[in-house]
Amino acid sequence: MNTAANTKRPPEPERRETQAERFERIYKVIRERISVLEYGPGTVLNEGLLSEEFDVSRTPIRSVLQRLNYEGLVTTRNGIGTIVTEVDVKTFKDIYALRMRLAEDLGVLSPILPTREMIDKLDDLLARARKLREGPPDYKAYARLCNAVHEQQLELTENKILAEINDLLYYRAARIWLAFLPNIDWEEAMKILENEIADTARALEMGDMQGVGNVRRQHLYIILKTIGRYLVGV
Amino acid sequence: MNTAANTKRPPEPERRETQAERFERIYKVIRERISVLEYGPGTVLNEGLLSEEFDVSRTPIRSVLQRLNYEGLVTTRNGIGTIVTEVDVKTFKDIYALRMRLAEDLGVLSPILPTREMIDKLDDLLARARKLREGPPDYKAYARLCNAVHEQQLELTENKILAEINDLLYYRAARIWLAFLPNIDWEEAMKILENEIADTARALEMGDMQGVGNVRRQHLYIILKTIGRYLVGV
DNA sequence: TACGAGCTACCTGTATATAGCTAAAGTCGC
DNA sequence: GCGACTTTAGCTATATACAGGTAGCTCGTA
Numbered sequence: 001m002n003t004a005a006n007t008k009r010p011p012e013p014e015r016r017e018t019q020a021e022r023f024e025r026i027y028k029v030i031r032e033r034i035s036v037l038e039y040g041p042g043t044v045l046n047e048g049l050l051s052e053e054f055d056v057s058r059t060p061i062r063s064v065l066q067r068l069n070y071e072g073l074v075t076t077r078n079g080i081g082t083i084v085t086e087v088d089v090k091t092f093k094d095i096y097a098l099r100m101r102l103a104e105d106l107g108v109l110s111p112i113l114p115t116r117e118m119i120d121k122l123d124d125l126l127a128r129a130r131k132l133r134e135g136p137p138d139y140k141a142y143a144r145l146c147n148a149v150h151e152q153q154l155e156l157t158e159n160k161i162l163a164e165i166n167d168l169l170y171y172r173a174a175r176i177w178l179a180f181l182p183n184i185d186w187e188e189a190m191k192i193l194e195n196e197i198a199d200t201a202r203a204l205e206m207g208d209m210q211g212v213g214n215v216r217r218q219h220l221y222i223i224l225k226t227i228g229r230y231l232v233g234v
Numbered sequence: 235m236n237t238a239a240n241t242k243r244p245p246e247p248e249r250r251e252t253q254a255e256r257f258e259r260i261y262k263v264i265r266e267r268i269s270v271l272e273y274g275p276g277t278v279l280n281e282g283l284l285s286e287e288f289d290v291s292r293t294p295i296r297s298v299l300q301r302l303n304y305e306g307l308v309t310t311r312n313g314i315g316t317i318v319t320e321v322d323v324k325t326f327k328d329i330y331a332l333r334m335r336l337a338e339d340l341g342v343l344s345p346i347l348p349t350r351e352m353i354d355k356l357d358d359l360l361a362r363a364r365k366l367r368e369g370p371p372d373y374k375a376y377a378r379l380c381n382a383v384h385e386q387q388l389e390l391t392e393n394k395i396l397a398e399i400n401d402l403l404y405y406r407a408a409r410i411w412l413a414f415l416p417n418i419d420w421e422e423a424m425k426i427l428e429n430e431i432a433d434t435a436r437a438l439e440m441g442d443m444q445g446v447g448n449v450r451r452q453h454l455y456i457i458l459k460t461i462g463r464y465l466v467g468v
Numbered sequence: 469t470a471c472g473a474g475c476t477a478c479c480t481g482t483a484t485a486t487a488g489c490t491a492a493a494g495t496c497g498c
Numbered sequence: 499g500c501g502a503c504t505t506t507a508g509c510t511a512t513a514t515a516c517a518g519g520t521a522g523c524t525c526g527t528a
Contacts, residue, residue, distance in 0.1 A: 019312070019481065019518090047510070057483045062510085066297060067304055078253070079490035079509045094393040097343050101335070109331050159328040165399055253488090253511065281480070291513045296480085313479045313520035475524080482517070487510105494505070 019060075026054050027064045034073050034084055035175050036143040044081040045074065072172045087176050089231070095173040096224045100217045102166055107213030110158040114204040118155065122201040125149055129197060133190035142189070143178045149197060150174070156212060177223050183230055192222055253294075260288050261298045268307050268318055269409050270377035278315040279308065306406045321410045323465070329407040330458045334451045336400055341447030344392040348438040352389065356435040359383055363431060367424035376423070377412045383431060384408070390446060411457050417464055426456055 017025070030050075033039045050061045065082050068074045076082045087095075112118075125148055132141055150170050154163045181189050196219040203211035251259070264284075267273045284295045299316050302308045310316045321329075359382055366375055384404050388397045415423050430453040437445035 044509095046508095048508095058510090059482050059484090063300060063481095066300060070301055070304055076510075077490080078488080078511070081509060091395070094344070094395040097393060098339065098395050098399070101339050101343070105332070105335050109335070110328070159331060161325070161328040161332050161403070165332070169395070278479095280478095282478095292480090293512050293514090297511095310480075311520080312481070312518075315479065469528100471526105471528085473524100473526085476522085477520105478522105479520075480518085483515090485513090485515105487512070489511090490507100490509075492506085492508105494503100496501105496503080498500090498502105 022056070023060060023063060026056075026060065027067060030064060030068065031073065031171060032147070034068070035147060035171055035178075036140050037175055037178055038140070039084045040179065041084050041086040041175075043084040045084070046081050071168060087173055092173055092176055092227075093224070095169055096220055099166070099169050099173075100220045100224075102162065102169070103216035103220060104210075104213045105159075105162055106153070106156050106166075106216060107208075107210035109162050111209035111212075112156055112158055114207055114209075118152070119201055119204050121152055122149075122197055122204065125152065126194060126197045126201065129190060129194045133187065133194070137182075137186040139178060139181055142181065142193070143175070146174060146178070146193065149193070153200070153216065156209070177227070180227055180230070184226065192219065192226075195219075256290070257294060257297060260290075260294065261301060264298060264302065265307065265405060266381070268302070269381060269405055269412075270374050271409055271412055272374070273318045274413065275318050275320040275409075277318040279318070280315050305402060321407055326407055326410055326461075327458070329403055330454055333400070333403050333407075334454045334458075336396065336403070337450035337454060338444075338447045339393075339396055340387070340390050340400075340450060341442075341444035343396050345443035345446075346390055346392055348441055348443075352386070353435055353438050355386055356383075356431055356438065359386065360428060360431045360435065363424060363428045367421065367428070371416075371420040373412060373415055376415065376427070377409070380408060380412070380427065383427075387434070387450065390443070411461070414461055414464070418460065426453065426460075429453075 030039075030045075039045065045065065047058045047061050047065065050065075051058045054061065065074060065076060069076050069082070072085060074082045074084055125145065128145055128148075132138060132145065150167075154167060157163055196215060199215040199218075200212055203209075203215055264273075264279075273279065279299065281292045281295050281299065284299075285292045288295065299308060299310060303310050303316070306319060308316045308318050359379065362379055362382075366372060366379065384401075388401060391397055430449060433449040433452075434446055437443075437449055
């Protein structure tokens, strides 16, 4: 496991970090590593090493790992360690089926009024995606881009509960798509992502929130079908 | 806070309870107390007292309370205690809006094949409801009946993720309906519940899973409207 | 009399030694 | 050589003393 120094305490802050802030910082770092497959399914995380890396005792690390456990990203085994979860085919399908339904809800439950700023952010993400396509496959950068698109999409509804559930399900299963990516053409993968970003931005420009939800749903459907065709073909 | 002796270690079991089983037992007890308003919104729970009640140290109690914290049922304040959450009107509305959507999904995403056993269970619940209506208002019994109906409804889908999310949202907000109940006629409250159980059983008998989902949705809509009319009328 | 500082009691957050669990390695008997 | 049993090393789960945070009370001062 990497022990990047940048995750240690930040330089002497003007105000000391609260417990809740520290928790959130560590939680976000570990969750991110899982989501970009830095900790792939089956990886064994170790409380002791993490406590050293983040310069805290085991106790707050345990709190973070417990939360990730409740969220289905890891499972903790006494005497063994904390293992990043695999996601079996049925669970993956269940999650994506529900995510497709929830994607539609984004355009229905308390949708926001689109702003220029939001559309600009999507344009930035699209430029990022195009630049990524020109280079060799970079799956980690792809994952980070997907995370950024996802975070942007959470802003699309004022129903905070809907956003929360979307977030939960995203981090539980999207990494499986990422692990699958090397099985398909890089250009194809990038096209799928670019289309989603571009179509979302276009729907936002038109103020068509239901269209936004439908774009998201279509994207998830494509992922499900792509993986499904591969599994059937094998 | 009650210190009912029946929550202490069960009589000498043939096999010692595992850590996971004990966690689940304590978690379920506390969540149940919150859901039937034994710990109403604003109640301050105390790690030390709970550890005495359940005959464990503070550590496993902390784990349970942390989970309830992540699930939105309590919020923990350093130096104060663990407070059972209020649910503000917007959040309640957001949750119920999403629950109504998810109720429809019950009839769409991997619905089960109805069994005689399941219908029998609903008939039992209906008989229980009718008996309850004949007596004086008993809000705790009502809550327990709602919990039982809810647990039964989780069995209606084979999409485990959908069930999980339904469960999460149920426990987060249904207690608010319970707290509201004294503001309406007991007969009316019981009628709403009885109608839901009876209509669900009827739809199951006809094998109409979409109908089941629609019953549930209608029930949630009635709750939302009843509370809304009361708030507007005040 | 009102306000601010300090103190007290009590709470949660943390560190850490110990208890309990697990898998792998080692040993012994057949 | 193989299987059963024991030991070892290393992991998480726990208990508990201490650290840190909070609210309420008391006292001194303006």
